[in-house]
Structures are given as C-alpha cells and as structure tokens.
Amino acid sequence: MSGQHPTPQVWSAIQSAARSISRRRFLGSLSIGGAAALLAPAATPTFARASLHTLSLLDANIAAQAGASYTLPPLPYDYAALEPHIDAATMRLHHDRHHATYVTNLNNALANYPDLQGRDIVDLLYHISDVPEAIRTTVRNNGGGHLNHSIFWAIMGPTGGGQPIGALLDAINTAFGDFAAFKAKMTDAATKQFGSGWAWLVLDGAKQLQVISRPNQDAPVMDGLAALVGVDVWEHAYYLKYQNRRADYLAAWWNTINWESVGKRFDQARGA
Numbered sequence: 001m002s003g004q005h006p007t008p009q010v011w012s013a014i015q016s017a018a019r020s021i022s023r024r025r026f027l028g029s030l031s032i033g034g035a036a037a038l039l040a041p042a043a044t045p046t047f048a049r050a051s052l053h054t055l056s057l058l059d060a061n062i063a064a065q066a067g068a069s070y071t072l073p074p075l076p077y078d079y080a081a082l083e084p085h086i087d088a089a090t091m092r093l094h095h096d097r098h099h100a101t102y103v104t105n106l107n108n109a110l111a112n113y114p115d116l117q118g119r120d121i122v123d124l125l126y127h128i129s130d131v132p133e134a135i136r137t138t139v140r141n142n143g144g145g146h147l148n149h150s151i152f153w154a155i156m157g158p159t160g161g162g163q164p165i166g167a168l169l170d171a172i173n174t175a176f177g178d179f180a181a182f183k184a185k186m187t188d189a190a191t192k193q194f195g196s197g198w199a200w201l202v203l204d205g206a207k208q209l210q211v212i213s214r215p216n217q218d219a220p221v222m223d224g225l226a227a228l229v230g231v232d233v234w235e236h237a238y239y240l241k242y243q244n245r246r247a248d249y250l251a252a253w254w255n256t257i258n259w260e261s262v263g264k265r266f267d268q269a270r271g272a
C-alpha cells in the first residue's frame with residue numbers, strides 16, 4: 001500500500017509547491033503599490049488605488065462609522081428573518097457579541113493613533129501595510145472582522161436564495177460554466193477552509209470573478225479584490241444550530257443570499 005504515500009521526491013515537490021504558493025500569497029498581500037506585481041507576475045490582478053473610491057462606496061456605508069469611532073451597523077432585518085436556515089439565537093450572538101467585539105477591539109487599537117481614526121474601513125484595510133506594526137495584526141483581524149461581517153449581513157436577507165439575474169448571472173456563467181458549478185466551487189472553498197475563515201466570490205482588478213478562501217478575518221480588499229459574496233465558516237457562525245456540521249450550514253446558507261444586493265455590489269465593482 002506504499003502507493004498511497006508520496007515518495008520522497010514527490011513529497012519534496014509538494015513542499016516546494018507549498019512554499020511557492022505561500023510566497024505568492026505573501027507577495028500578494030504586499031501588492032498594493034504594484035511593485036510586488038513585478039516579482040509575482042502570475043499574481044491575481046488587483047484593483048489599483050485609483051479604483052479605491054469604488055471599493056469604498058461598496059462598503060463604507062454598511063460598515064457604519066460615526067466620527068472618529070467605528071460603530072456596529074444594525075442588522076438590516078430581524079434576528080429571526082433568516083430562519084430556518086440561520087436561527088435567531090445564532091444571529092443575535094453573531095451580530096450583537098462577535099461583530100460588536102470586533103468593532104470595540106478595532107476602536108481600542110486605534111485609540112492612540114488619531115491619524116488613523118475616521119478613515120473608512122475599506123481604505124484602512126486596503127492600506128494595511130501602512131498601519132503601524134504595533135497594531136497592524138489587531139487592525140487586520142478586527143478591522144477585517146468588522147468589514148467582513150458588515151458585508152455578510154448585507155448580502156443575506158429574508159427572501160434570499162435562488163439565483164442571480166442579468167449581468168451577474170452572465171458573468172458567473174462565463175467564469176464558472178453555470179450557476180451550479182459556481183455553487184459547487186464556492187461550497188468546496190468554504191468546506192475546505194481549514195479552521196476559521198471565509199469563502200468569497202470576488203471581482204479582481206481585471207474584472208474577472210473568482211472564488212477564493214481566506215483564513216481568520218483577512219479581508220479580500222487587503223489583496224485589492226472587491227468582495228461580492230462572503231460566507232463565514234467560523235464555528236460561531238453555525239455551531240448553536242448545526243454543531244460541527246459545516247456542510248449542513250453551508251447547504252442552508254445558500255437559501256439566505258440576497259442576490260439583488262449582490263448584483264448591486266457587482267455593478268458597482270465592475271464600473272470601477
């Protein structure tokens with residue numbers, strides 16, 4: 001049965017490939033100024049700084065902000081609105097506790113950095129490499145948590161499910177073959193995200209749709225990507241109702257997507 005295990009040569013190749021991927025991801029995280037694109041020509045095209053205003057338009061309004069402090073945006077529907085797919089108790093815990101904590105931690109991190117206060121959250125994360133090292137990881141995790149959850153609430157709704165229409169559906173068909181193939185790819189990315197993280201449908205800088213996954217609260221905008229749909233696969237998103245059954249949660253989650261909201265995000269991002 002030795003055929004089931006990699007030979008030393010194959011194992012070495014796997015490790016080499018993993019290092020290469022890791023390096024590209026690292027470079028991708030630095031590709032804001034464009035210099036890294038020269039080092040990593042195969043990297044995903046990213047939105048340029050000039051397009052940042054459009055990314056901001058997508059999310060600055062839903063990641064509510066009041067003066068110098070970030071604020072928790074109200075859930076745009078009732079806690080029970082997504083039942084039976086996502087239960088009210090989970091929504092209450094997720095929004096009122098988890099999301100609120102990201103906002104509090106983000107504000108606390110910026111307390112001694114007045115120059116960074118009041119920036120829209122998309123701008124702050126897009127330029128995460130400019131954030132002082134002392135608070136960079138905290139801003140990355142909690143700022144990402146704030147933005148990601150703000151998007152998450154906005155792209156779900158009580159009359160969700162089904163399929164997108166119009167230009168978004170056309171783009172999905174072009175990128176993935178058909179809606180079922182996209183759904184399978186997104187579900188696969190969410191299922192295989194090891195530990196806590198998210199799967200996303202994003203638009204890259206070449207205006208191509210992509211399915212990606214990211215660990216922890218890493219936001220697609222940090223890589224210059226416009227987030228269209230995100231699914232939270234942290235256990236706090238599903239364990240009250242689904243325990244450890246991430247697959248069951250994902251299957252139900254598709255019934256919550258507000259495709260009209262996603263279509264507006266797509267229209268805004270592709271116009272950037």
Ligand code: MN
Pocket residue numbers: 094098149232234236237
């Ligand atoms: Mn969450």
